[in-house]
Every structure is written in C-alpha cells, then in structure tokens.
Amino acid sequence: MLQTWVLFLLLIPSVVGRSDDSHRRILLVSEIEYVAVYLQNGEVEFAQRHLDIIKKHFADEIAIIRYYQGIINYQQEKFESAAGDFERLLSKDLLPESEPEICEYLVHIYCRLSRFDDATALLARLRQRFGVLPDWGQDLHLILGQSMHEHAGDDPEKRQLRDRAMGILIEFANARPDHGHAAWVKYLEAEQQFEWLEAELAKLAQLDQDITAAGLAPHLHRIARLYERIENAYPDTTYALNAELRFMHLQELIDELPDNSAP
16 A cells, blocks of 8 residues: 555645645645645544644545545544545545555455455456556455455355455466466465365275276366466475475376376
8 A cells, every 4th residue: 555655745736736826725735744744654643633624724625635534534443434435536536646546445445344345346347447457456456355365264154255265366366477476376276276176085085986087187187287387487486396396296196097097
C-alpha cells in the first residue's frame, strides 16, 4: 500500500490546479499536508483534527475529505465506515488519479471483513473495464487470493473457498510470472495436488489396488511436471529445491509403473 506522504503528493495537482484564490489554496494544501504527515507517523487523532478543519472551511472538497476520512477509518479499524468512504469515491469517480490506491484499500478492507464476494466483484469490474489488467490490478488478485487461502486454512468445510483462492492466485501467477510471489503460488498449487495424490495413494494401499488400474498414473505424470516446471522457471530458490525433491519422489513411483504408464 502506498505511503500516505506519496498519496499527498498525488493529490496536490488536483488541488493547486483550481481557480480558488491563492491564499485559500495554500491553506488547503497546508492542511492536507498536516493530515498526510500525521497519518504517515501513525498519529491518527491529530490527522482527524486537521481533516475536521478541512471539513469546516473547505466543505466543497468532498473527494479529498472522503479519501482521507477513509484512510483514518481504516487505520482505526473502522472497516465498514472506511469501505463506505472508498466505495462512494469509486462509484462517483471523484478521485480518478488515486483509483489504484482506493481499490487497494477496498480489497484489504473486504478481506478483513471476509467480504470476498465484494472483492471478487470489484476485480471483475476492473477486468471488464481494462480487458488486460494493469500490474496494480493483478497485484490485487494476490492480496485477495492470499487472504482467502489464509481464511480457508485446512478446514474441510471451507474447501470451496480454498479452491477459489487457488484459482485467483494461479491467474495472478500466470499474468505476472516474474513477480516475487509467483514461485510461491506455483509451489502452493503443486503441493495441493501432491497432498491430494498422497491421500489417493493411501486409499489404494489400504485396498491393495494397482495405481494404473485406479487411473492415477496420468496424475503422477501431471503433478511431476508441475514440480519440474518450478525447477526450471525458478532456479536458485527454496521452492526449486523442494520441487526437485518432490519430483524425484514422484519419478521413483513412475519408474515402478508397468512400461512407466506414459500418458
């Protein structure tokens, strides 16, 4: 998330470019600066005091007021109120130059409130508008996917949410393969498939059934290829090392199959 001071700099052009008298304009910029600096330093109460001054003397600056009130509410963990502030900014296109930051705040808020459908809908609207999402839009997929995956955990009753999270994360990793988290996503995908395979193999062992007859041989090859791709795409990483170990284990199982049961 962008630092509040950077956000202040982004907002300045929208303020100083207006036809207000210079004294009033300078006073407004000064108060915005106070709000931004206090937020940057975590002094939310002082930030609120200066935002109240803006509300009193610059009531027509609706976009700026709602924007900073949203940040203050977010930092005070008043997430429902913060969501309302940012949603109104988006719906009325009041601060288009800060849309990436507003969307990022909203996704974080929706995740904190477990409003995953709202976050998914926001990303769908962005995708519909842009076609191919800009990098900042793809990064929102990472935020949402991570939060959903963490929320689902290993709870069997949240398997559907976990699968949704994995789909979102894979979409992100495919769109941004060079991102620092892409290797983690690909490894997570392979590990989930490996866990499923281990469970299936355990069932076969109990029933004394053959891997090939049970139709699991193609899955051995498929999951082995997932780990092999991680080794090739992300060398010199811990994920590549762990993937190599998994691949070797799966290759041993494949070698024991009749005629290697090539898919």
